[in-house]
Amino acid sequence: MALPLRERNRLAAAHHIIDTAIDLFDEHGYGQVTVEQIAAAAGVSPRTFYRYFGSKEGLFTTDPYTVIGADQIQPHIDPDDLPGTLRRIIAAVTDPPPQEAVPAGPPWRGMHYVLQEPAVRAAVYTALDEGSRRFTELLRERGMSATQARVTARTYWFGVYFGSLEQWHLDGRVRPPGDYIDQALAALHDLP
Amino acid sequence: MALPLRERNRLAAAHHIIDTAIDLFDEHGYGQVTVEQIAAAAGVSPRTFYRYFGSKEGLFTTDPYTVIGADQIQPHIDPDDLPGTLRRIIAAVTDPPPQEAVPAGPPWRGMHYVLQEPAVRAAVYTALDEGSRRFTELLRERGMSATQARVTARTYWFGVYFGSLEQWHLDGRVRPPGDYIDQALAALHDLP
DNA sequence: TTCCTTAGTGGCACACTCTGTCAATAAGTC
């Protein structure tokens, strides 16, 4: 009961809409399902859907149920410990702590669509881009040069983080995701 | 006259539409210009616009006038010389060789929108993604592990290549773009 | 409880993007 009623209702509604949508996607395919159908199945108006998520792809990139949004990633950033930052994000994202208002699970039901549907993937890239932008600023504040900060942030975000997440998923999520981060970080020191 | 008439007409038409569109963007802003207006100003039907570019963002990601498309980049790839690959791409992209059917210049008129307009940026990321995917396959064929290949390809594409291009543009395109690639490659060996 | 303020919702109209289809036209071929 930490959150006020309105907040809880909103989170529950968002969660319910996402869950309903992914059910429909699983059944008919992402491209065959319209926002109107999702809204109807979830018992809300299309207008409300757009208020919650802004777009169809927003289902996968809107806090707090996204696994990749800039806001979600922000608290884990420590510019002085980049490998640690990535490991913490991966841990938080792949093994979300139980919260009363945010039931675990839903983000990962949609991982398939994040990686396979071009439109969703593009939306995720936009979210990563925003995270990388903020990260670049942090590095610049620490005195890093513009080019180095930009390349470093983008390498960690787009290369190590998203690359690891994708490979982890493609391998069936069997091995611990942290292993992929470690492998990816090692690969950076052995670039051809 | 190397190309058949149809081909030449098509290239000229594409070039003209892009040029017309960017004129309108510069005058009214990207978001304020509709495809219908672009088509009308260029003297073609909206349907033809979509046949050429597929989408409004396609203006910036469709060969041969894009600077970042997978097809455009493909011929420069040499998996055994990655730094060289990037330098060749940057060279080809920032200083396109004069071709009779492909007047120089147009791609760079739109660079501003590529970096500033979220929708265009997302489309460019999708193109980069495709390039990176192909590149990952090439590296795998050379015996590289899945994770290493994926991270390496993404690091070079999203980190070094796009990062350098962006920084070069942000700095006013004064210094040679190759310098930024060199700086970025150096940064990879000095990651925090 | 009651009143009041504010946030959230639904419904409507509308602009815009993008696709399927088909007839008309232009280019390439023999």
Next chain:
DNA sequence: GACTTATTGACAGAGTGTGCCACTAAGGAA
């Protein structure tokens, strides 16, 4: 010059996303 094929324009229509306004529900104060 006739034939084949690619390209175009016009039209209809589905789907996404936004502005607007009245209505309902929540939070706070007396």
